Amino acid sequence: MHVVATAGHVDHGKSTLVRALTGTDPDRLEEERRRGLSIELGYAWTVLPGLPAPGEVAFVDVPGHQRFLATALAGVGPVPIAMLVVAADDPWMPQAAEHLAALDALKVSHGLVVVTRADLADPAPALARARAEIDRTSLAGAPAVVVSGRTGAGLDTLRDTLVRVLAEVSPPPADADVRLWVDRRFHIRGAGTVVTGTLPAGTVAVGDQLEAVDGSTVRVRGIESLGTPRERMSGVARVALDLGGHAPDAVARGTALVTPDAFSPASVVDVALTGDGRVPERPVLHLGSALVGVHVRPLGKDFYRLTLDDPLPLRIGDRAIVRDPGSRLLWGARILDPSPPALGRRGAAARRAEVLLDHDGTLAAELRTRGVVRRSLLRRIGAPLAPLPDGALVAGDWLVAPERAAALRADLVAAVRAAGHGGLPVAAAAHRLDVPDPALVAALVAPPVVSEGGRLTLAGASLPPAATQALERLRGHLADTPFAAPTAEELDRLGLDGATIAVLHRAGLLLRLAPGVVLLPDAADRAAEALAALPQPFTTSQARQVLGTSRRVALPLLGHLDATGRTLRLPDDTRRLRG
Known part of the structure; x- marks a missing residue:
């Protein structure tokens, strides 16, 4: 479906034009018909041959009188296509200028100009003035058509031109979060509260739950669009939603119904x-x-x-x-x-x-601006979630900018050193660093800081000589094959018994993935770099092959990458790199 909003000065023939295109009078109020001008938003629709089936086009007819500009903007606001109407027998008028300025402010770039009442005056001057005005706006280059709503002259050309304009508009994503701006609320006996609005993107289905800005929720009990009951509708579309008999008072014109937990x-x-x-x-x-x-x-x-x-x-x-x-x-x-x-x-x-x-609109810039932020907040405000900049820290839902992470690690070392031999509890470290979640402190731990029993300490300045020698032998063993963790026999030859492994692990000098499975501390980062070369997502077998190791090592290593936020395990047991 396509949705088109009218724009233009009062009494320039917007409603007449919509009626000629659709066969339906958009002025639905008795006072509108009596006074001959639109007061409220009007709606009508038709099917245009030449568009992909079903070829449905809905029109939102807005009032042109200056007293009703707020109502006009409520109709134009969510609509991506505009039809600016000017009369051949009138000069360029203030409301036409005001409506065009509003369209330009909203950066509406798809539309057309229609000069009406061509049977009453030479349309050339009005067309020239309208062209000069719109070419200074976001609608520059929009096609123009001359018609007479009374005689029908030019209406076929208008339909053909409208089809060409609509064909240039890309459909919005059907899986986008819903944000339906309500423009009418009324009650129908036997059904309950009904709201209408223009759905810019996303999909609404019967049974869906939507949320109002005050946190209250409603359930969609029925959907109607263009006079026809529907099970689901995707934007852009005009929709009427039956919300039943107990819709919150907060749901009214000017409010939005949104996908729960998707907006802040x-x-x-x-x-x-x-x-x-x-x-x-x-x-x-x-x-x-x-x-x-x-x-x-x-x-x-x-x-x-x-x-x-x-x-x-x-x-x-x-x-x-x-x-x-x-x-x-x-x-x-x-x-x-x-x-x-x-x-x-x-x-x-x-x-x-x-x-x-x-x-510059990137995730890196968002992190640089905010320092520490929840990924879920970024999603709700529409910020990009990828690519994650090098050096950024991931801790569950938290993201930390690279510069901020480096500064926090330095501050953590200083705080642990100041705490002395007894170390520093993780919660106390979070308070010292002024970070919002102790989970961030756990993610910041890196040599020389080590974590043991919920306390942070500095790794000993000196290691037992046997441990130092065993570490050097391990480095030699892994020099050419960094993911070929020593077997039990090789650990014995290297001098890496359980006690020595524990000492080196606490000091942050080796990575203990599982009992008897050890690598060097940089193995996780090097593994992520190697896995980036694989098609995403990848299987455990593909990971094992690119890392040049066995399942004994690959499985706990992949588990460690999952736990540290480098990879995401999918329901089919494949994985992909985050970011």
Whole structure:
């Protein structure tokens, strides 16, 4: 399905045009028909030959009167394609300019221009002015069509042009997280609460559970689209969801229904704004069908921090509109960080702007900015999760930037040394390092720090001579075959009895994978490098062959790689490297 939103000045023929294309009047309210103008969002649909089956096209007809701009933006916000309508018998009008500015702010790049009422005036001047205006926006180069809704002239050309425009739009991923912006809520006797909206991406199915921004959940009891019951719908699509008789009051126009645990409601967000004029301190933010008041704090270099009156499920890269209801100026907003750090000391705003200016949108930049962050948070705010930069630390759900990990390891050595001979408990080390989870401390442990019995100590400055000699012999044994762990007989010849192995393991000088299976400390990193050459995912047999070792060694080594976050074991017992 394709969804197209109308745009343009009041009484320029948007609803007439939709009615001519679909055979359905989008003005559904008695007052709209009486006054001859759209007040609420209107909906109609048709099937266009020339599109892949089923060729369904839904139209969201927005009001053109300046008093209803907020309603118009609620209809345009989630829709990726626009039809800008201008009348041949009128000059270029303020609402056409305002709607076009909104489309440009949202970076809508697919659409067309329709000059209506060609039977009432020469359409050439209106067409030339519209072309000059749109070519300064994200719709530059959009095709233009001249029609008469009254006589039907040009409608076939309009349909053909619309088919060409729609064919250029790539379908969004059907497996994306759902974020349905609600634009209507009403009650149907015998069914319950019904909400409608434009589904930009993802798939909704009967029986699915969706979440509102306040944490309440609803279950989809039925789906209707274009007047037909459906079992499931994928975006882009117009959908009506039956939520039963007990839908929370929080589900209303301007709210979003989302995949549970896939978004983080944002109350403070850093954005880049584009547009002319001074941004006021208290404008409003339009995103999807939402309209919320915001408090603006300039950061510098076109970057701003917005504090929202009501939280919204935002993601990095979202496009929104910041509007001043007084001056009617508006700015395009690009969401840069829906979970920004607090601003404290003097000069923090300017330093934050510099960080945002240097941010290149990669995972490495996210880690560099945040230092320590949960992978699950990055996913919820739409940040990239790969590739993991060299030197980054993985500890369960936590990711640590390479620079931060190196600094924390140095701080850990200093803290353990300061603790003296008795060592330092892991929980106390987490407090000293000011990290949010003791699991991070465990992942930071590396020579000369060793962990034993829940306490961290420094490896002894001197080892027993027998242990030192055994270690040198082990290094020689593994020099050419780093994954050929010595057998029991070879361990005896090398002088590696159980006590000596324990001493060297505590000192971080060898890697004990299992009883009687030992390698050098860098074996895990070297194994990950070797496994990167394999097609992903890979089998245990393929891993054993590329490592040049036996199953006796390969199995515990792969288990160690799983436990340390280097590899991920899949349900079919294959593995792949993380990142």
